[in-house]
Amino acid sequence: MKIISSPRELKEYLKNINNTVGFVPTMGALHEGHISLIKKAKEQNEIVVVSLFLNPTQFLKGEDLEKYPKKDEADKKICQLSGVDVLFFPQASDMYGVDEVSILAPKVRGYVLEGESRAGHFNGVLTVVMKLLNIVNPTRAYFGKKDAQQLNLISLMVKQLFMSVEIVPVDTVREKDGLALSSRNAYLSKEERVQALKVASSLRTASAMVSKGVLNSYEIITAMREMLAPLEIFYVEVLDREFSPLSHVEIGNTIILVEVKVATTRLLDNIWL
Numbered sequence: 001m002k003i004i005s006s007p008r009e010l011k012e013y014l015k016n017i018n019n020t021v022g023f024v025p026t027m028g029a030l031h032e033g034h035i036s037l038i039k040k041a042k043e044q045n046e047i048v049v050v051s052l053f054l055n056p057t058q059f060l061k062g063e064d065l066e067k068y069p070k071k072d073e074a075d076k077k078i079c080q081l082s083g084v085d086v087l088f089f090p091q092a093s094d095m096y097g098v099d100e101v102s103i104l105a106p107k108v109r110g111y112v113l114e115g116e117s118r119a120g121h122f123n124g125v126l127t128v129v130m131k132l133l134n135i136v137n138p139t140r141a142y143f144g145k146k147d148a149q150q151l152n153l154i155s156l157m158v159k160q161l162f163m164s165v166e167i168v169p170v171d172t173v174r175e176k177d178g179l180a181l182s183s184r185n186a187y188l189s190k191e192e193r194v195q196a197l198k199v200a201s202s203l204r205t206a207s208a209m210v211s212k213g214v215l216n217s218y219e220i221i222t223a224m225r226e227m228l229a230p231l232e233i234f235y236v237e238v239l240d241r242e243f244s245p246l247s248h249v250e251i252g253n254t255i256i257l258v259e260v261k262v263a264t265t266r267l268l269d270n271i272w273l
């Protein structure tokens with residue numbers, strides 16, 4: 001596995017490669033969720049590039065940038081064992097200068113759900129993803145469905161800015177008890193982790209209601225909110241795949257999303273129906 005930290009050097013290296021390139025952008029602290037993205041990228045492409053970059057611009061003031069788990073050596077090992085060809089490992093100074101051009105998230109879709117309580121977060125995400133895609137110029141790029149709003153906004157950016165990369169959504173990976181994998185799960189104490197399980201169980205309840213023919217969004221949201229209490233709930237929403245609210249679940253076109261705070265940790269999860 002080649003490790004490159006300079007954007008220019010990586011561009012130069014990839015310029016001579018005529019194979020399909022699959023790209024998995026990450027902020028490190030890799031877990032099985034990231035490994036499933038890498039696996040998918042390996043299945044579909046000849047070369048796999050992973051980036052490991054804790055992007056400061058997507059953290060708001062007072063958020064967890066300083067305490068975000070950092071496991072650089074373990075991450076490199078995971079990439080190597082997963083058969084990654086190139087690991088892009090830049091410093092913030094390699095990625096950002098002063099007086100920067102940036103990408104702005106759309107004024108509506110970028111400021112609802114997670115974007116409402118983290119105003120500006122998606123500007124940072126889209127800017128860094130645009131930079132990374134321009135550096136790697138991949139055939140396909142892989143993003144988890146767990147961060148459904150991020151995935152939606154990146155797909156929108158690629159479409160609206162006429163970019164040629166294919167964005168590939170990858171299913172959420174869960175612990176045996178249902179907890180969706182996330183680097184931020186590392187913040188949870190034993191007791192908080194038990195509380196966190198309410199998120200996945202509320203989604204299982206929603207799915208069971210739909211299986212029994214209950215399609216009314218209000219009924220589903222009410223049942224989920226009851227299950228999530230007394231956690232702080234940012235939102236529970238039933239949306240279509242374009243992120244517009246649905247009064248009734250439409251099978252094949254629905255995402256049910258939830259975000260809560262367990263102690264100081266934000267947890268988000270969703271199911272695609």
Ligand code: PAF
Nearest residue numbers: 025026027055125128147
């Ligand atoms: O999902 C993430 O890990 C990050 O938001 C991403 C896409 C790597 C951009 O920093």
